[in-house]
Amino acid sequence: MTHGIRLAEAADVPAVKAVTDAAYHHYIARIGRVPAPMESDHAQNVAEGRVYVTEDAQGAVVGLVVLYAYEDHLYLDNIAVHPDAAGRGLGGRLLSFVDAHARALALPEIRLYTNAMMWENQKIYPRYGYEFVERRVEGIYDRFHYRKRLTN
Numbered sequence: 001m002t003h004g005i006r007l008a009e010a011a012d013v014p015a016v017k018a019v020t021d022a023a024y025h026h027y028i029a030r031i032g033r034v035p036a037p038m039e040s041d042h043a044q045n046v047a048e049g050r051v052y053v054t055e056d057a058q059g060a061v062v063g064l065v066v067l068y069a070y071e072d073h074l075y076l077d078n079i080a081v082h083p084d085a086a087g088r089g090l091g092g093r094l095l096s097f098v099d100a101h102a103r104a105l106a107l108p109e110i111r112l113y114t115n116a117m118m119w120e121n122q123k124i125y126p127r128y129g130y131e132f133v134e135r136r137v138e139g140i141y142d143r144f145h146y147r148k149r150l151t152n
Contacts, residue, residue, distance in 0.1 A: 005052050005053070005097045006052065006053060006054075007049060007051070007052055008051035008052060008053045008061075010043075013046050015053070015061035016042045016046060016053065016061065016064055019053075019063065019064055019080050019081070020042070020078065021038055022080075022083055022084075023083065024037055024080065027115070035115060035118075037066075037077075040066070040077075050067055050068060050077070051065070051066050051067075052065050052067065052094075052097065054093070054094065056085065061082075062084070062085035063079075063081040063082065063093075064078070064079070065078065065079050065094050065097065065098055067101060069105055072108070073102075073108070073109040073147075074098065074101065074109070074111070076112040079098075079112075081094070099150065102150055107150070108149060108150055109149050110150065111133075111145070111147045111148075112125070112146050115142065115144075117142070125146050128148070129148045130148045131146060131147060131148070132144060132146055133146060133147050
């Protein structure tokens with residue numbers, strides 16, 4: 001069981017890093033490099049109010065999202081659930097939170113991308129209303145871009 005989703009605080013930075021690393025570590029061998037979310041400046045993201053976390057009943061951070069609000073869309077930079085908490089619907093709850101957050105900001109669309117080698121995500125996002133936009137190579141990253149248009 002988890003509590004609500006809240007804005008991360010400075011004290012959460014080690015847990016944000018730990019959850020992100022645990023969620024993405026298994027992709028290193030598959031894609032041949034450390035996934036971009038593992039190299040993010042977690043402290044800066046938290047300090048700038050971009051990170052929202054959810055905790056288990058013991059108060060441990062088990063999931064998170066990193067969001068950037070732009071004039072015309074909300075960008076979902078990272079969604080991560082600790083593998084020990086997988087299968088409990090946390091990912092879906094976090095995605096629902098992202099929808100609600102975008103609506104609260106009166107933004108009409110959510111955008112995200114995922115590495116082309118993270119094929120699990122290519123099955124997950126369409127189930128939550130995201131549509132494939134394009135595949136684009138950006139530097140060393142081969143990415144699938146998605147968007148979700150919101151209706152009020």
